[in-house]
Amino acid sequence: MKTLETLDGDLIFENGDFKIIEGEKEIAQCIAISLGTNLKEWFLNEELGIDFSSLLGKSSQDLARAEVMRVLAQEERVNLINNVEILDDRVNRKRTILFSVQLANGELLEDEVVISA
Numbered sequence: 001m002k003t004l005e006t007l008d009g010d011l012i013f014e015n016g017d018f019k020i021i022e023g024e025k026e027i028a029q030c031i032a033i034s035l036g037t038n039l040k041e042w043f044l045n046e047e048l049g050i051d052f053s054s055l056l057g058k059s060s061q062d063l064a065r066a067e068v069m070r071v072l073a074q075e076e077r078v079n080l081i082n083n084v085e086i087l088d089d090r091v092n093r094k095r096t097i098l099f100s101v102q103l104a105n106g107e108l109l110e111d112e113v114v115i116s117a
Contacts, residue, residue, distance in 0.1 A: 001026055003022070005019040005021040024107060027109060028111045031099075034074065035050055035068065035113045036113065038050070038051075039051045049071070055115060061086060069081055077104050078109075079102050080101065080102040083100040084097070093117040094114055094115065094117075095114070097114075098111075
């Protein structure tokens with residue numbers, strides 16, 4: 001699949017035109033958007049996103065990890081979730097989600113997404 005590349009929610013331009021991405025980079029961007037969207041926030045698909053109260057609220061590490069795994073499993077091009085690690089930065093009120101998944105095409109995708117309150 002092909003899509004427009006974004007950085008921090010803004011479209012990327014290259015040589016005067018929108019930058020198009022595909023493959024692993026596009027899948028990573030889809031996952032990052034899902035992890036950065038609060039559940040039920042997008043009116044066109046209320047099942048998209050992560051329950052921020054489970055991730056950023058006073059929740060346990062296990063509950064946060066389970067919520068991240070639920071979102072990763074929603075991506076139809078992910079066959080297997082190999083690893084999920086959540087790093088806390090309580091001073092700056094951030095959580096970094098490190099994940100490793102096996103894609104339907106057999107490739108390994110490893111990425112990280114930073115979520116802040």
